[in-house]
Amino acid sequence: MTDIRVRNATRADIERISEFQQAMALETEGRKLDSTVSTQGIIAIFDDPRKGFYIVAVADAGSAAQVVASLMITYEWSDWNNANHWWIQSVYVDAAWRRKGVYRTMYDHILGMTRDRSDICSIRLYVERTNTTAQQTYKSLGMSHSHYDMYEIDLSGH
Template sequence: MQAQLQTIIRKAQVSDIQSLVNFNQLMAKETEDKQLDSDILTLGVSNLINDASKGFYLVAEIEELVVGSLMVTTEWSDWRNSEFWWIQSVYIVPQFRRKGLYSALYNQVKSFGEKAGNVCGYRLYVERENRVAQRTYEALAMGESHYLMFEGK
């Protein structure tokens, strides 16, 4: 029987920026076959880490190695007089997938949301073809929204 590895879920800090940049690059390539501009991405990650009003990243750490992350940003809902928290930029290192790391990250997001006291729900985007991720979200009692997303430039 294999021993369970100790997982630490924590808010990301400045020392995690390079890991977060790498994860975002890998996720964009894997999900959309896109190469992100490293300089812009590094500035974007750094700006969020250094300005809590923009949101926060959580990281999953095993044996002092960052193996997963997600980002949370907020959206004000006038209808509910509270915030939706958007989960974005989810990435788990491939050899650590299907081991409960996303669940641990998501549960920490919900715990922070409950402590904040003004969160009415949690939302995320998922690629239509990414059935594995969709099953993971469904297992955590997340369901498909009735909204479609439109985007302009």
């Protein structure tokens, strides 16, 4: 039996998180990320915790422990609520570990972190419209589709 435990990521996890981000971009959007840029983006979170933090899921199988999933939490201030929304981002579960409750374990961990904290008013995430598997997972955990749509302008080209 393999146990899954969740912990805050450390700098020792940066390479694995970077691998996950590259795999996710390829799987979900067909994009190949510049590994140097994405790794620098991950390091930026560790250098400035005001940006957010990562958690990882570790599978303990006997004597071997392996990071099998990661996600990032970022913050959005809500003046309406005088509290932060926590955004779940960059979720990736290793393909061999999907549909085994890994994300649920991570989600439960995040919920536990928010208990008894008045400075967090909600947990949010966005998902690709076509990723119905992920949408069903989020719904099964009690999340609901919000009444907001997301708009953006890509400024990476200037």
